[in-house]
Amino acid sequence: xxxxxxxxxxxxxxxxxxxxxxxxxxxxxxxxxxxxxxxxxxxxxxxxxxxxxxxxxxxxxxxxxxxxxxxxxxxxxxxxxxxxxxxxxxxxxxxxxxxxxxxxxxxxxxxxxxxxxxxxxxxxxxxxxxxxxxxxxxxxxxxxxxxxxxxxxxxxxxxxxxxxxx
Amino acid sequence: xxxxxxxxxxxxxxxxxxxxxxxxxxxxxxxxxxxxxxxxxxxxxxxxxxxxxxxxxxxxxxxxxxxxxxxxxxxxxxxxxxxxxxxxxxxxxxxxxxxxxxxxxxxxxxxxxxxxxxxxxxxxxxxxxxxxxxxxxxxxxxxxxxxxxxxxxxxxxxxxxxxxxxxxxxxxxxxxxxxxxxxxxxxxxxxxxxxxxxxxxxxxxxxxxxxxxxxxxxxxxxxxxxxxxxxxxxxxxxxxxxxxxxxxxxxxxxxxxxxxxxxxxxxxxxxxxxxx
Numbered sequence: 001x002x003x004x005x006x007x008x009x010x011x012x013x014x015x016x017x018x019x020x021x022x023x024x025x026x027x028x029x030x031x032x033x034x035x036x037x038x039x040x041x042x043x044x045x046x047x048x049x050x051x052x053x054x055x056x057x058x059x060x061x062x063x064x065x066x067x068x069x070x071x072x073x074x075x076x077x078x079x080x081x082x083x084x085x086x087x088x089x090x091x092x093x094x095x096x097x098x099x100x101x102x103x104x105x106x107x108x109x110x111x112x113x114x115x116x117x118x119x120x121x122x123x124x125x126x127x128x129x130x131x132x133x134x135x136x137x138x139x140x141x142x143x144x145x146x147x148x149x150x151x152x153x154x155x156x157x158x159x160x161x162x163x164x165x166x
Numbered sequence: 167x168x169x170x171x172x173x174x175x176x177x178x179x180x181x182x183x184x185x186x187x188x189x190x191x192x193x194x195x196x197x198x199x200x201x202x203x204x205x206x207x208x209x210x211x212x213x214x215x216x217x218x219x220x221x222x223x224x225x226x227x228x229x230x231x232x233x234x235x236x237x238x239x240x241x242x243x244x245x246x247x248x249x250x251x252x253x254x255x256x257x258x259x260x261x262x263x264x265x266x267x268x269x270x271x272x273x274x275x276x277x278x279x280x281x282x283x284x285x286x287x288x289x290x291x292x293x294x295x296x297x298x299x300x301x302x303x304x305x306x307x308x309x310x311x312x313x314x315x316x317x318x319x320x321x322x323x324x325x326x327x328x329x330x331x332x333x334x335x336x337x338x339x340x341x342x343x344x345x346x347x348x349x350x351x352x353x354x355x356x357x358x359x360x361x362x363x364x365x366x367x368x369x370x371x372x373x374x375x376x377x378x379x380x381x382x383x384x385x386x387x388x389x390x391x392x393x394x395x396x397x398x399x400x401x402x403x404x405x406x407x408x409x410x411x412x413x414x415x416x417x418x419x420x421x422x423x424x425x426x427x428x429x430x431x432x433x434x435x436x437x438x439x440x441x442x
Contacts, residue, residue, distance in 0.1 A: 012232055017223040021216065030229060037232060099215050117181055118213040119220060124183060139174045146177070150208045 004047065008040055011054050014120065015061060021115050022065070024104055032068075036061040055122060059130045062112070069108070102152035110145030113138055171195040176202070180209045182316040193321055197332045207358075210317070214310075299362070301407045304382035304416030305400035307359055307368050312378040319355025319370050329356050333367040339385045339412065343369055344436040349429050351379055361386055379419040379426075381433060385412050395430065397423060406430035410437070 015036060019029035039060050047056055103111060116127045124142075128135045171192055178184040179192045196203040227233075311318065321329040326343060334341045336358050343353055351371035358365050366384040373379075398405045404426050407416035415437070417430045 009233070012228060013224045013226075016226070016228070016232075017220045020223045021220045029223075030232075033232065099212075099219055103216070114212075115216070119216050121181075124178075139177065142177055143173055146209045146212060147205075149212055150205065153212075154208070 004044055004053075007053050008037070008044060008057070011057050012037060014054060015057055018058065018115060018120055019061065021103070021119055022112060024100075032061060032065060035064050039064065052126065054120075055126045055130055058116065058120070058122070059132075062131055098153060102149050105152055106145050106148055110141045110148065113141040114145040114149070117142055176206055177209070180206050180213070189322075190325070193325065193328065193332075197328065197335075200336070203358075300382075300384065300409070300414045301396070301398040301405035301416050301418075302400055303361070303366075303384075304380070304407065304418050305398070305403040305405050307382055308378075308380045308403050308405075308418035309401070311357065311368065311370070312380060318378075320357035322355040323353040326353065333358060333383075336365045337367055337383070337385050338364070341367055341383060342437055344381070344433045346371055346379075346429060346432055349432050350374065351429065354378070377420065379417065379421070379429065382414075382416040382418065384414040386414065395434070397427075408434065 012033065015033050016029060019032045019036075020026060023029045023032065036057060040057055043060070047053060106114065112131065113127060116122045116130065117124070122130065124135055124138050128138045131138070169191070171188075175184060175188055175192055179189075179196075184192060196206065321332060323329070330341055330343050333356055343356070345353070350373050352373070354370045354372045356367055356369040359368055360366070361384050363386050366382060366386070369381040369383070371379045371381070395406060395408050398407065402420050403418050404421060404423055405416050405418045406426055407414065409415075415433070417426065417433055419426055419429075421429075
């Protein structure tokens with residue numbers, strides 16, 4: 001049991017990184033991580049020893065995230081003004097900002113798949129299991145998300161990161 | 167080679183998830199479809215950029231509420247590191263410069279002076295850095311790609327003829343891959359990178375201990391007329407570089423100067439041989 005607890009603690013930095021990338025703001029991300037970890041402690045006994053704990057926790061996080069979205073549709077997309085530890089060089093900071101801004105402009109379901117693949121390096125099968133969607137859907141969301149991000153990065157100047165009110 | 171390459175396989179190639187049996191088919195497809203190869207490079211750049219962007223979140227100290235098991239008070243604090251190393255920042259700047267900014271000239275100098283400020287504080291005047299842009303770019307490309315475990319190269323040395331043909335075609339000039347087995351370095355493969363005005367090639371070599379050397383080849387030396395051997399040290403990376411007509415070569419490695427010079431001489435000798 002102690003080994004499992006340590007394993008869960010070891011997963012937390014990755015959960016925070018993913019939540020930060022998914023939600024864009026540190027405060028929202030840590031709320032989601034907090035809930036995910038609490039749920040993880042509750043259900044730790046039900047974690048299957050032979051499975052990847054990180055993928056299991058991502059699954060819990062995904063379900064909590066979806067529940068929250070249902071309860072409270074994202075009427076506004078806010079962005080952190082301060083990027084974490086961005087390079088001092090203004091050009092580098094602009095590129096980082098553009099990438100972050102472009103990421104926020106992806107539909108949430110595409111962003112989620114892209115981050116699990118690109119940032120967390122899960123296999124496509126693991127992503128399908130975590131999100132409970134068919135593998136074909138993983139691939140189509142990945143393909144659309146990447147292409148959209150590329151066009152945003154290469155194409156027209158990005159819209160300024162103002163709040164989008166529906 | 168028979169089945170047509172699918173979009174899903176192209177993504178698998180980007181993510182290092184492609185079945186080994188399909189590598190040859192995808193590589194052949196990309197060699198024939200440069201626009202597709204560029205698209206996939208952009209996707210790889212996204213992966214690298216996203217990891218660089220969110221790296222700091224991994225390195226932050228955890229809030230105390232998260233850092234311990236519910237009832238236990240294990241000493242987990244000791245495992246936390248709130249001190250981001252300068253190296254990931256260098257990698258971040260280099261990766262973003264390489265892949266997202268598309269190679270504007272001043273960029274490399276910026277990235278370098280940043281890294282120097284974080285490290286040894288030996289950044290020279292901007293003009294000096296600009297003049298030394300070939301070794302600077304080569305050293306950054308070296309620093310970015312040699313730690314890669316999953317994608318050390320784009321095309322492996324097992325397809326050497328294809329590798330050389332592909333790079334030559336994209337450079338628009340014939341490229342040779344020196345054989346450095348006698349010096350203890352085996353060709354691992356190569357990749358194409360954005361340069362200042364067009365593509366440049368990076369060949370990667372590896373020794374028995376897993377150390378890596380890279381040979382950076384640009385064909386952009388239109389107005390240069392130097393040919394001498396030069397040495398530069400960019401952070402940890404030593405670079406021997408020389409210019410031969412339109413070609414600029416830079417051999418980079420974390421070796422001492424004498425060891426790197428011996429390999430550079432071997433490279434130079436082979437490249438000078440007509441037809442060799």
